[in-house]
Amino acid sequence: MAFPFARKPPEIPNAAVEPRRPARSNISWKAPFWTLTIGELCGQLGCRSSGLTTAEALARLATYGPNADAAARQPGLVRAIVRRLLEPLSLILLVAGTVSAATGDTTGGVIIVAILGLSIGLDTFQEGQASRAAAALRASVALKAEVLRDGTFVRVAVEDVVPGDVIRVRAGDIVPADALVLECAAFTANEAALTGEPYPVEKTPKRSTGLTPSQASNALFRGAVAQTGEALGLVAGTGRMTLFGAAASALNQPTEVSPFERDLRAFGLLTARLTIALVLVVLATHVLFGRPVLQSLLFAVALAVGLTPELLPMITTVTLSRGAVRMAARKVIVKRLASIHDLGAMTVLCTDKTGTLTSAEIALARSFSLSGEDDPRPADLGAIAAILGGDRGALDAALAARRPDVSGWRATAKCSFDYSRRLGSILVAGPSGALLIVKGAPEAVLPLCGSVRLPAGVAPFGPQEHAAVLKQMRALAQDGLRSIAIASKPAEPTQDKIAPTDEGDLVFEGLCAFADPPKESAAAAIAGLAAAGVKLRVLSGDDPVVVQHLAGLVGLRAETVLSGADVAKLGDDALAVRVRQVDAYGRLTPDQKSRLIKALQASGEVVGYLGDGINDAPALKAAHIGLSVAGASGVAQAAADMILLESHLEVVADGVGEGRRTFANILKYVRMGASSNFGNMLSMAAASLFLPFLPMAPTQILLNNLLYDVSEIGIPFDTVRPEAVARPQVWDMHALIRFAAVMGPLSSVFDLLTFGLLLTAFHVSVPQFQTAWFLESMATQILVIFIIRTNGRPWRDAPRPLLTASTLCALAVAMAAPFTPIGKWFGFQPPPLEVGLGLGFLVGIYLASAELLKRYAVGSIRRQVSTSSAMRTTA
16 A cells, blocks of 8 residues: 655644744643644644745754753762762761860771771762663664655654654654654554553544554654554654653652661661760760860760761671672662662562563453354464565564464465554455455454354354344453454465455454463562562553453452542642552553552651653652563663562562661671660760779770671672561661660660679779770670671571671680780770679670560560551651
């Protein structure tokens, strides 16, 4: 069939005459542009339907700007470092290091600042590496477009297309801009990346009254892929004025603080408040008691450093970086380190349908006759027609996949599929003679049938049979299947053309039903996520009937499916209630997907979104954790926090487990600091107010803190018990405070017992007192790691060798330091043997007490984490 407008489309009589320059620099539609007539659109754009001149196009390009999207703002190196430096914990360490160096403790100051710099450097480097890896995955887009300029079609850069241009799109092209169809011939477009609809969409110049893009049968959308035929379109919008551009613009919206970053900041602020309060009280009291100001200041700074978990930024970064490496082995590229924790904290996963739950590949589901019994003949005839006719549509490809033997068949004439008639026909000759095969929409093929093939032979095809086929179609639609009808009739061996009258008195062969089937692993993966405490919501742009069927197949609640129109009618409060009750949504616009995600977030859920289309970009940006896939659109990949190299929910489930393991190890460090650092510094501050000397010199405090932190560098590599990754995990400040309130005072009680033992039983000197308490403090802090690191019994849940080595090596250095020449640098004096034995007895009692109280303290955290999402908002 010849394309009717090979050179120039007809002029629309009522179109306005175009001025030299357009009247406006942006376009604001009172109604969607596809609801306008061509004349109305020309009037609003100030153009003609016969294209622009080169001069006019240049003027419009200067007014409207290039047909491109503003690139997502990527923070530079300096900005990325400053952002991390301004975190509360980083500021505390920076101030502590500066004050240490300014007051003479250059070594301590350098150590603190070096640790901080290493942590920030690792974090910045890892995220930079991930961003570069993600950029390497992004697919390229069309670079050229055909436009009608000066009365002739020419190829120009996509960026140079402007509103008012007339574009020509052929099969295989990527549509360069949003446009209204002027003319088309057998044109279909794949808009799955835009609307979620997996089947090619037929386009027609007939005016549409629908208000959603999925109803715009007369519109071409930027980013869609032409499947068949050719079309001319009048460009209505370019760049950010397109549906594609609106989704891409979400990348430039400010990024909200993630749950992990929010919780880490809250912990940092809590630590800062406690540190400042304790330091001010101690400093003021020391001055009031007449202690030397410089000595009191050094002691206060040492307390501040002792209270601050200075290795937390580095432990966090190393743990997250190791998680990123492990996830890369599981085919996940992490773009933002904090998203690893957020994935583990996720309570609701929202996902698109096409390509994630389904294979995004149309497959032949059934081939059956009028009786409803499976019959391969309709599919075989359809496959012969598709293969010999060279048809390239998605349904034709599914038929051709049957690969019937066509070696004895040849095509003698063809009438290509006509979307105005909604059918096509082909004349073939083969072993059983000449045959005319007709395939197309059942509504178009059935009126041409005069008989039907039954097992007993050919029978008349009347109204009753017609109604039976329509009933079968409706049943297929409810099952999420699309159907076509196959009919045939014998032809003359010498016939070499198809006349319109030949397509009559056909024999109805049967129906072929097609599906975008769910992935075989989808149901099991969803069940696995549910068992792990992660609920699933399907947010699709596809037909609600299809979404409902799919939801039922994969094990979701399918009784109710809300459409985009239903969502639009609900206020925010009503929507927040409905999202808790409904699992599946269809015919959603990109903005509606974002609105549903925000409704879930408002109810306290940690929300993830998995999508790969242009229409998914706003939702990916709005979610706490955005997940895309390697084959996704560049916009979706840019908006995502992680990119899955395989589009399977099992990969997400693996990532959830990895995120929870990562957070569990980070939480170990925080618990240890709460039990040891807080308890010891509290004891030291209290004792310093009543003892006539400092219970530990400032340099000894810094050495204590440094060795303790070194003992914990193996935490990122430690094992995690199964119950720690069984449910979503969040950083609950109230639970951590309660843990500190139990384990911190326990440590202080044994510190005070140590003080009493040293003063009343052994009557040691001041240097021996400081040395003895240093040894007791190091032993209790380091050995309690083996108890607090697990919720179970330490002897039944052994740590990884790296943690054991780092812990015991640090303990060995601490125990040996006072007995070496280096000990004199820190003012140590070895205590008598009986003091060591007494301290060993106290340490043993402390560890036993910690093991007994641990189940209560850790249990409170576990209960807090596994409660409803409402409790999580307290963080």
